[in-house]
Amino acid sequence: MTYADAGVDISSGDRAKQRIKYLAQKTFTRNVLSEIGGFGGLFKLDTSKYQQPVLVSSADGVGTKLKVAFELGIHHTVGSDLVNHCVNDIAVQGAVPLFFLDYLATGLLDGVVTEKIVSGLADACRANGCALIGGETAQMPGFYSDGEYDLAGFIVGVVEKEKIITGANIQIGDVLIGLPSTGLHTNGYSLARKLFFEVAGYKAEQYVNALKEKAGAALMKTHRSYLNVIKKLTAGDYVNGMAHITGGGITENLPRILPKTISAVIDLGSWPVLPIFEHLRELGNVSQDEMQRTFNLGIGLIAVIPAEKFKRVKSMLERANEKFYVIGRTVKGDRKVIYQ
Template sequence: MSEKISYSQSGVNIDEGNKTVELIKEKVRSTYNSNVLGDLGSFSGLYSLKSFMGMKEPVLLSSTDGVGTKLKIAQLMDKHDTVGIDLVAMCVNDLICQGAMPLFFLDYIAVGKLDSEKARDIVFGIAEGCKQAECALVGGETAEMPGMYSEDEYDLAGFSVGICDKEKLITGENVKEGDAIIGIASSGVHSNGYSLVRKLFLDKLGWSLDRPMEGYDCTLGDMLLTPTKIYVKLVRELMADFELKAIAHITGGGLLENVPRVLPNDMSASIKKDSWEAADIFSVIKGLDMVEERELYRSFNMGIGLVIVVDKEIADNVIEKANACGEKAYKIGEISKGDEGVVLW
């Protein structure tokens, strides 16, 4: 009789998966609110919409995203407790661009070999991101996939759903010539452009991630792993007091590619490059002078994580309110007629 083999011998450890659930369940429950029905272990996540029945025409909005090759930095540093925040941020920041309030979030973690403590750190970050976004973590999947990833590798994907009354959706259709463009500061590179970052710092310059950054109280790795800022609370505060005509989340493609997505076809954005104070990492990158300027602005957020378009008459009040909410807001330009997309000057 041939020797019997088991699932664990093929590289999938069910017991480690069960251990992971035990390690994360209380942290996941800490994101719940009164709309969450059921508990961990169900085949699907349940979320009641009863509290939104007062909306005239409720619209559900959805977003899915990942963290990209920023995960390579986390894996090289063996630091996994912040990339979950990035994962949530990439999804919920997209939702708020159309005025949605995030309701719930689900995650997918794919690993070569499951390490329950590493998975715990990742999920703890996801839970923290959900708390910052005021949404519930209602489910997830952890897939152990030997042969697809090396033992130390993993990938993340997230999915979020939000809600907005149809009449309050932010569409960009009312943007007009002369409107003010407000930029909200980013915390750093966020979660886009890391292939270029790794090419620049690790491949071309040969810098190590534990290299102390001269003039800054941190290492290169610390700078690069700074979590993506979550703008949900800010936008909800601003929407309560002002008409926000358009919002753009500055992700892959930078200011050059993302701002035109929220403008009418006959409108362009004129943006003044030195009108905001950028995060430290961009001072470092620009100081190296190894990437063409236009490439910088279509690869990175360059210090602006969110762009908001408002009537010029209320721009100063919006900036004041944003700053009072703990953000750094700047008037970075204005809307003009034309089809040039973004004009940097």
């Protein structure tokens, strides 16, 4: 018997890796010292740009949004979802991305699907100025159902030690501004899929009047990268803290950056909640508290701005045509989110 008899086609994997190599090389910067295919990716940190460089890392996945991708046969955008999610996670601490690695595991390797996924990864890496320097493509027959796969990503960025943003400088009276999301991003899909496909009985290709688009298209909106606007905020030393609103919503993510003696008051109605969230709430009669703990509700990033700098931030964002909403303020408290 051969490995192929057991379900692992090494030759097919090798062909896919050649295509991956081509796509990844298009993201390389001059700091990448290795080729795709080595045992480890090599990246030279340009220390001339930093006095005290600090590396910032993060890892994440796409979650059950992949189930929608499987059904629709859309595999390019999940790669972008993954990169943008990871970029945002380190950018809110002031870091710029350096390099990215992915982990793709499937039962039977499909070269066409693999290329679409990696193409999405590469496109997002280039857009964020990040090199895709390696990863792992695993064939695991019997572990995944036919046509299914899992996808995870690992990112490393850098920030000057004195410019790390942790939220420690947040003070009472700071202004909270929210930047809009494109949709669910990569969180809350287990509940969203249940409501759409089981409770409502929608098909992925079915047009939904309440959304003015097809069900699957609404769920597959790409997770937005906030790197460019974050760079503007950090360059002007405008922020005391930033929170990427992912799983757990504002309720659980904003307290991660608040000092122990400060809470955040969020003004409900201060931003337009996207139609998909209202429709999900109606479909499942979901409580407001559950919605706030599960979804981003239209706000993908919150920046905490000192009150005295707010006018400058407002002017800067308007000049850059960046849409934003004033959604609340910080008050004395015990690291909680208070909705009003």
